[in-house]
Amino acid sequence: MYIPASFREDRLEAMHALMRAHPLAMLIVQGRDGLQAAPVPFMLYADEGGRGTLRAHVARANPLWRELDGAGECLVVFQGPDGYVTPSWYASKATTHKVVPTWNYATVQARGRATAIDAAAWLRRQLDDLTRCHEGDRPQPWAVDDAPADYLAAQMKALVGIEIPIARIEGKWKMSQNREMADRQGVVDGLRAADDPHRNAPLAEAVEGRIERQAAGRLAFARPSAEESGKPV
Structure with missing residues (x-):
């Protein structure tokens, strides 16, 4: 994933928090006939493996799980808060007019080798945890x-488990860090405005969180390069 330095999130706990808050992720597998993808609700087991382990289940009728053996590394994409950012929120619009719309978002990509698990005890634990x-x-x-035991047994026969020890993980928080502070605050205010059609409180909180981390000295901030500043990323 392309990640400019000012948007990179390396803290494992922050990436894990996004994964827990937005558990429906896109599982992408290179199958025999090309790419296969499916939205799957995952459970994160943060203490298993160096970067955590993902577990889920899919319908047995879903052909994706049959592609896992020998598929190599798969990709799981978790999408956090996101939304449109109008240039009308930027303070610099009134002075330079050098502004364009953009889209802010937070996302985590996890990679690892997936295993299909067809075992009743494993599946029952996963269902209980979920x-x-x-x-x-x-x-x-x-x-x-x-649920009645016979009904539950029939339902479980229609499911197959998936387990993915995370081998690599990347986080990208594109939260207007490539703008001046006044513009970033304008984005927060705009996203919180009750009468704005693009009101988006979760995204406002995420943008403000990056500002607060920078102010507290916990987030190194370099002025954006010419490549990053004002360009789509």
């Missing part, structure tokens, strides 16, 4: 055991 993760904050959470 359910607890997404039901845990409900006042009366649903549990896998709530």
Whole structure:
């Protein structure tokens, strides 16, 4: 993935946080007949392996899982907050007019060799973990055991597990770092404006988070190069 230096995110904990917050990722595999892709909700096991391990399941009828053996490295793309940025939010619009629209986003790409797992005990653990993760904050959470045993057994026969130890991981937070501070603050204000058609509170929080990290001295910031400044990235 092309990542200008000012947009690079190397902190594993930050990338893991995005993956947990946006678990529906695009799994991309080089199959026998070309690229295969499917949106899959993943569970991240951060403490397994140096960079974490991803687990999920897909329908047995989905041909993608049959491509995993011998497919080599696969790619899993997690998409965080994103949205359109109008140049009308930039303070510099009123002075230089050298502004154009762009799109801000945060994304994580994880790579590793995937294994298809057709084992009932493994699959049951994955279903239990996935359910607890997404039901845990409900006042009366649903549990896998709530389903009749025969019904559950039939459903599980229609699923196949997927496990991917993460070998490589990259993060890109394109949050207007290639603009002057006044322009970046204008983006935050615009994204939070109640009457703006492009209001986007999650993206505003992400842009502001990069500003705060820089102000606290936790994020080295180099003035953008001529290649980066004002150009699509």
